[in-house]
Amino acid sequence: MIIGFLNLPRPLIPLAVALLLASCGGSGGSQTAGIDGSGAPVASNTSGTIDGFGSVIVNGVKYESNTAEILVNGQRASENDLRVGYQVSVTGNNNNGRSIAQKIEFIPSVVGEITALLTAEKQILVLGKTIQVTNNTVFDASIKPASLAGLSVGQTILVSGAIAPDGSISATRIERSNSTNLQISGQVANLTSSSFSVNGTTVVYTNAQLINLNRERLINGARVAAIGIMQDNQLQASTVIGLNKNLARDFASADIEGFITRFVSATDFDVDGVSATTTNQTRYEKGSPADLRLGVKIEVEGSINASGVLVASEVEFEQTSNNKISGTVTAITLGNNTGIISGALEVDGTRVITTKQTRYEDKQFNLRPFNLSSLTRGDLVEVSGYSTAEGFIATKIERREVEDEEAETRELEGTVSALGADYLVLFGRRIYLTENTRITGDSGETISLSNFLLLALNQQIELEVESRDGEFYALEIELELEDSDEAQTANNNAKQD
Incomplete structure (x- = not known):
């Protein structure tokens, strides 16, 4: 385990904790070698989250890591000491479409x-x-x-x-x-x-x-x-x-993921401590310049100017993962993948789309590398993500061990899209409500079924359901009301009931 490195003698720590990483297309963009398309190796740096292995996948880019120097708190380590979810920095280059890591630091x-x-x-x-x-x-x-x-x-x-x-x-x-x-x-x-x-x-x-x-x-x-x-x-x-993250001017490009930690304007802000700016040519994904502000989490790709400022060619806004579903894999569809495997899967019939930035963890067999192609029908998984016009987009997929008490129960989280007299619809799936369904507000107050049906449409809920003969029945529901006045009304009505 990685913790062992924290116990090593401090004098052994080398002078090497600059923020680094390499990428020319962290948001799923093209990975073209050479800023000018010449095919010559291009040095770059990036910081972000490890989403998977084989070699090391960060910000939607696969970095060949077999020759990389791995450091943990400055101590020499190996790739086996890295984990999915670690925030890392990597230095490397892009050569003829291959992203090659020279150093990875955690x-x-x-x-x-x-x-x-x-x-x-x-x-x-x-x-x-x-x-x-x-x-x-x-x-x-x-x-x-x-x-x-x-x-x-x-x-x-x-x-x-x-x-x-x-x-x-x-x-x-x-x-x-x-x-x-x-x-x-x-x-x-x-x-x-x-x-x-x-x-x-x-x-x-x-x-x-x-x-x-x-x-x-x-x-x-x-x-x-x-x-x-x-x-x-x-x-x-x-x-x-x-x-402190100062980008070296001899790097041709950078890809930084993090919160906006300082904001003056769209042309003067810091992302995870890195000075950044945008131009009229900056492309935006899942947001616009008006959405840039202090505390927003983004990923910025671009070049480094003579002042060491990251000039954004692309800004991608992180989407809040309000969707969660646990259940059994009922189908898998692999896309035409040349690098990072993506495609779609169905969880108890609910379709989930994966991307190059979907994070994978195997809690059943500790398989590594682990990705969409590693799953089989019948596996128990938990998937987090968000909804778009395309559907449920997965940000994290975990294969889990099957516990006896989990065999027929599921945990779900998302926005109610439709309601009936005795059911709600989540991710296109009908979930039945019974007289035994326990419904509460996010402050713990009890909510009657009639009040729930009045308030729940387009609201966020968390629920535990039971599978019976292919149908889902709600055992417990927590309603997360956005409007505090509505929450108080629900609470008062519940008391009157």
């Missing part, structure tokens, strides 16, 4: 003890940082169930994710940790000659090795990762790693 966002679990908010508190769990969060197979319910206060976990402007982490992977070293990342504040704070945690760096950092660059506002042990409620750092 630095955990936080390693520490859980101090609070906020189940309703889907949040975890670790070392003063808020960890936001989403439908795209990958929980390690050792966490059972693979959700917040599989965690408890006092456990030590490793989290990888994207850091939002407020310092919170949108988790892309969570796993248990046996490390005695703790780790926290964020912006430096309250800097003195011997200490600073990160999200309220005091870090003493007197005897720390500085990596990708020196005293002149260690300033308030600098982005760092601090590693050490906790004594007297202070992190005694053995290592402090600089995370």
